[in-house]
Amino acid sequence: MIITSTGRRVAGARPFLVGMFADALGSGLYVPLTLLFIHQVTGLPLTTVGLGVTAAAVVGLAANPAAGALIDRFGARRVLMATYLLRAAGFAAYPFVDGFAALVAVAAVVATGDRAYYPASGSYVALLARGADRDKLYTLMATARNVAFGLGGLLSAGAVSLAGGAGFTLIAALNAASFLVATGCLVVSGRRAPAPATPREPRGYRAVFSDRPFVALVAAEQAFTLAHMILPVALPVYAVTVLGAPVWLTGVLYTLNTVLVAAGQLAVRRWQRAARRTHAMALAGTILVAACALYAATALLPPGAPRAGGLLVATLVLTLGELMHTTPSWALAAATAPPALRGRYLAIHQQTWAVAAVVAPGGYAALLDTEPSLLWIALAALLVPACLALLRLARRLPPDAVAAPGT
Known part of the structure; x- marks a missing residue:
């Protein structure tokens, strides 16, 4: 069991986290x-791999709303287990892919599992624990x-360095095995976790x-x-x-961000314990606006070390904003959702990430190509009203969702 900061035991949490x-x-x-992994494992040209992965990602967009309905019907744990088994099957099948159609089919299975994982895992956490x-x-x-993600990146480099081309096949097998291990952990977790409530007449999307306050959120x-x-x-493009x-x-900055996000989660959570979730998110948004301003201002610095220092400072501020946003965002969405519709609520909440993944590459490239400062102005122009909306939503969302009981 996991013992939280409140001193309560959360049954089923430890095997879930191991998974x-x-x-x-x-x-x-x-x-x-x-892309390189799929290219090496399948032997298909990189252009074919790129098209196949893109097509599979489009298929994966439908996984979020479908997963939401399945979670509300069958329970979060079962759907989460299905996402693991789908991805295990997909990675086990990659070495047997020999054409574009097979690539799209296998990649779509993996993409479906990837997208459905997020509302399923969020819903399962909401079942395991409440409040703070x-x-x-x-x-x-x-x-x-x-x-774990950072360690996996280091291990992948070692596997490819030591085993060459065969290392990519080894990566496919190890990744498939990791999902099977995660499935087994969920089986153990389910034996200890509280039983899910029987939903009453789910009314669909x-x-x-x-629910206008939730749509605004x-x-x-x-x-x-x-x-x-x-x-x-x-x-990467801007720098x-x-x-x-x-x-x-850019690689150094990305690694630094990953390390700080992993190391800083618990410390930031302690700072936010007494804060309303809406206000914690609004503060995070304010910090992200400051990061945008710092990235824009870096262009005014002399080339070389001053600009590198400016990018470093801006990335540190960005990392703090990301850290302060993540946990309150997840917890607020889960607490706002009625239990019988939590899967659907979290699916819509997570669809924002799918939309961002589609919009950002082309949209950011177009803004940077037209006038680099437009990107930072546009992001700030979106974040400022979002922060103000969150402050207003503090009075419209359920009180126990805005301020976690026990904080």
């Missing part, structure tokens, strides 16, 4: 090398995943969209998810092509 760690460790093996304990468990989950969340795309999508920074610097 999260195994899942993220396996995913960390391939995510940094996704739920916030703590979300924090522990994020910490475990970030640490119409009920979700008729999702709209605000969209601004935050777009801001989270700065580091993986916008910063290298606009500021003339060396390519290796």
Whole structure:
């Protein structure tokens, strides 16, 4: 069992977190090398792999709402187990892919499992714990995943270095095995976890969209998810092509962000314990606006070390904003949702990430190509009203969702 900061035991949490760690460790093996990994394992040309992965990602967009309905019908744990088994089957099948159609089919299975995982895992945490304990468990989950993901990236480099081309096949097998381990951990967790309540007459997505405060929360969340795309999508292009920074610097900044996110989750959670979730998110948004301003101001610094220092400072501020946003966002969405519709609520909440993943690459590139400062102005223009909306929502959302009981 996990004992939280409130002193209560959360039954089923420990095997769940072990499964999260195994899942993220396996995913960390391939995510940094996704296209190269699929190219090496299947032998297909990189252009074919790119088209196949894109087509599969489009299929995966439908997984979020479908998963929400299945969670409300069959329970979060069963759906979460299904996402693990889908991805295990997909990675086990990658070495047998021999054409474009097979690639799209296998990649779509993996993408479906990836997208459905997020509302399922969030719903399962909401079942395991309540109030402040739920916030703590979300924090522990994020910490475990970030640490494991970083370790997986190091192990993938070692596997490829030591085994050459065969290392990619080994990565596929290890990742498939990691999902099976995670499934077994969920079986153990389910024996200890509280039984889910029997839902009463779920009314479908119409009920979700008729909840205007929640829809407003999702709209605000969209601004935050777009801001989270700065580091993986916008910063490499901005730093290298606009500021003339060396390519290796973006790798250093990304690694620094990953390490600080993993190390800082628990400390930031302790700072936020007494804060209302809406206000904690609004403060996080304010910090993200400051990061945008710092990135824009870096262009005014002399080339070389001053600009590298400016990018470092801006990335540290961005990292703090990300840290302060993640746990309150998850916990607020889960606490706002009625138990019988929690799967659907969290699916819509998580769809903001899918939208950001589609919009950010092309949209950010277009803004940077037109006028680099437009990107930072546009993000700030989205975040400021999102922060104001969150402050207003503090009076419209359920009181026990805004301020966790026990804080």
